[in-house]
Amino acid sequence: MSASNAPSACPLVSVIIPCYNHGAYLQEAFDSIWQQDYPRIEIVVVDDGSTDTTAQVAQRHASVKYVYQKNQGLSAARNTGVVHSTGQYLVFLDADDWLLPDALKINAQYLEQNPELAFVSGGHDKIFVATGLLKIYTREVTDNHYLQLLQGNYIGMHATVMFQRWVFDAFTYDPTLKACEDYDLYLRISRKYPVAHHTQRVAAYRLHSTNMSGDIPLMLSTVLSVLKRQKSFLHTGEEKQAYARGQLIWKEYYGNELYHKITSSPRATKAELATLLAIRPAQTVRHLLQPKMFMLKRILRKYTPDAGLRLLHKAGIYKNYRPAVGQVITGDFARHTPFSTEFGYDRGGPVDRYYIENFLLRESQSIRDRVLEIGDNEYTMRFGQNITQSDILHVDARNSKATFVGDLSDSPHIPDNLFDCIVLTQTLHLIYDYKQALATCYRILKPGGTLLLTVPGITPIDRGEWRKTWYWSFTDVALHRLLHDTFPAATITIGSFGNVFIATAFLYGMGISEVTKEQLDMYDPQFQVINTVKAIKAHRSA
Structure with missing residues (x-):
């Protein structure tokens, strides 16, 4: 059905095809569009300075809108296509790819049912021309699309995306990018507007020797550059951790691709070897x-x-x-300022959390029944088992989630023998009278109850709200004497973690994503980063 006699209520879809010397594939792309079970379609071909048969193939079809421009690159060609299109919905199809049946109908239904969406994307097929291999690419992403995109381009192929036209009133493809211009656009849009994704396959991606994606050094450098553009917009710890994880994921992905390419081929370019050496020296x-x-x-x-x-x-x-x-x-450590002043939260998360959270995971059976945690109950709910009541002690009465308000070193209003477990992580060093705080813990624990305590050893000092109350650091020897003084007849187990590398990484603000499990698990008692205590209050004598 042509656009002129199709139902007017059905939004027009513009399929924009940028083409540079891919005239041999163009007819196949047209055929995949014309087989769509969707009533209102226009095709816009932007010839980006081709010297092959692109013009002849496009112009022999009267229904195809043909636009010529001097070679300016893929992004500029897509932007030109937007200007010359009239559809309410826009799809960008490369000349050497094609749409699968019902692609336009599937995506258009999403946008019609959810008009607030800036775009919708779906799954696709990868066709490897050299081998004839077909791989199906689908990934389920239902929410947090910006966070997901910070950790990689889950869309994978731009022909699976259908945009609302109004998107391009605020955004365009960046013509300065030689690659990853689609990923850059997805990040910018999803940061500001809601988007959706489904797993239905709607397009086919032809992989052959002329694909730009085969230039791995270019792709890696560009994708990291595109990701870095988002850094100044990251506000939450979750976003910063997703960003740091995304850097690692891209390096791992292209590192695998590059290593496989180099080891399976007798020749490697200097750029390929230099790139692999930078991300995988060993x-x-x-x-x-x-x-x-x-x-x-x-x-x-x-x-x-x-x-x-x-x-x-x-x-x-x-x-x-x-x-x-x-x-x-000294390399990158030859500096007077750390890489992060936020304990590494903006680089994937603090390295000391590895020890703290592994300790709580190992002791999760002790986090049971009625549990008290200081400040919030995140760890209680994350690691606890069979919780009957979760209490929070907070010094600020304005905290609506607090069930008890006060200072742990001075809390006579909390009844004796009340809790089966107290989770006291990274708090004792902020309490001036830490001995009295431990005495309170002993008093309010039930007989047989467990205190799970973590304290810093070698650590940066907070520069924010805790700066004025950051009093102490504790060694394992100090904890041994302190707990035996304040928890009489208790069963006490003390753990210690860290080494010179991890202590240095922590002081410099490196994130946990930048160190390995092997580096974290090596222990040197001379460099204690985190120390832990499990203290079980003695039962009353008969």
Whole structure:
């Protein structure tokens, strides 16, 4: 049905096809549009300076609106297509891809039923031309779309997206981007407007040797640059953690792609090797040097002992390397300010949370029945088992969620023997009379009840609201004496965690996403980052 005699109530869909020397594929793209079971469609082809048959293929169809421009790139061509289109809904289809049956009807129904949506996206097929392999790509995303997009482009193919026309009154594709212009647009839109996603497959993505996505160094550098544009707009800890995770996910994804490409091909470009070396130095060095490692060690020791062994140490091959005096390279640590002044919350989360949360997870069976937590009850609800009542003690009476108000070191209004468990994480160092606070914990715990306590050892000091009440740090030795003084006859277990690297990472504000589990799990008692206590109050004697 043509646009002229279709029902007027049905919104017009403009399918915009930017084309640069892909005339050989253009007819197949047209056919996939004309087979759609949707009554009102217009096709706009933007010829971006092609020198092949693009003009002839497009102009032999009177219903196709053909626009020519000098070569300006994909983003500029799409923007030109928007200007020359008239549809209420817009779809961008590359000339070498095609739409699957019912694609336009499926997406249009979403927008008609939810007119507040800026766009809707769906699943797609990946067609690998060289092998004929077909992969189905669907991912279920139902909410928090901006947070999800910060952690990767779950959409994956722009032809699966149908936009409201009004979106382009405020946004356009960025012509300065050589790649990832679609991802940039999704982030900007979803930060401001609601969007939706479904798992129905609506388009096919043809993967061949001329795809820009094959240039992995370009794709990685561009996608990280696009993601970095969002950094100044991140306000919540959740957004900052999603951003940090997104950086790791993109590096991991393209690192895998690049490593597979390099190891399966006898040739690698300098750009590919440089990119892989930057994000996976150990893996790259092993790949390049492992076959002659024994000989290489001897050569490096004899002729370039420090530089050579340093390289092998960085690759994880020679682990006992220590730089000679005067040969320490401080690198990114050669600075007087940390990477983060927010304990690493803006870089994926604080490293000390690994120890705190693992401790609570191990002791989750003790977080039961009636539980008191200080400030909020996040850990109680996250790790607790069989909770009958969750109480919160807060110093501020304006906190509507607090069931008790007061200072833990001076709370006579809290009854004796009331709680089965007290979760006291990262709080004791903020209480000047910490001995009295522990005495209160002992008093208000039931016999047989458990105190789960964590305290900082080596730590940055908060620069915000807790700056004026940040009094103490505690070693495992101090805790041993302190708990035996304040919890008479109790069963006490003290844990200690950290090493020189993690202590340094914490002080510099590195996030947990920037260190490995192996680095976190190594313990050196000389560098205690977090110390923990499990104290079980003794039962009354018979």
